[in-house]
Amino acid sequence: MRYLPQVDQYACSAHGDCEAVAPDTFRVGEVAEVIGEGDPERVLEAARACPAGAIAVFDADSGEQVYP
Numbered sequence: 001m002r003y004l005p006q007v008d009q010y011a012c013s014a015h016g017d018c019e020a021v022a023p024d025t026f027r028v029g030e031v032a033e034v035i036g037e038g039d040p041e042r043v044l045e046a047a048r049a050c051p052a053g054a055i056a057v058f059d060a061d062s063g064e065q066v067y068p
Helices: 017-021 040-049
Strands: 003-007 026-028 032-034 055-059 065-067
Touching: 003 032, 003 040, 017 026, 017 040, 040 055, 040 065
Parallel strands: none
Antiparallel strands: 003 055, 026 032, 055 065
């Protein structure tokens, strides 16, 4: 299973929680950006940790949105 995160650049407030949880997947500057796929559970954990709710997660195979 692979999850692909997507950051809403307009909603992101660059808190950095996603990078703290999944540094192999996210980098935060002015806003968060996706830099890799990472572990699926960590990707979901990072999305849940985002205080702005700016991260959506999709199943890489089906394209189905799995979070939120």
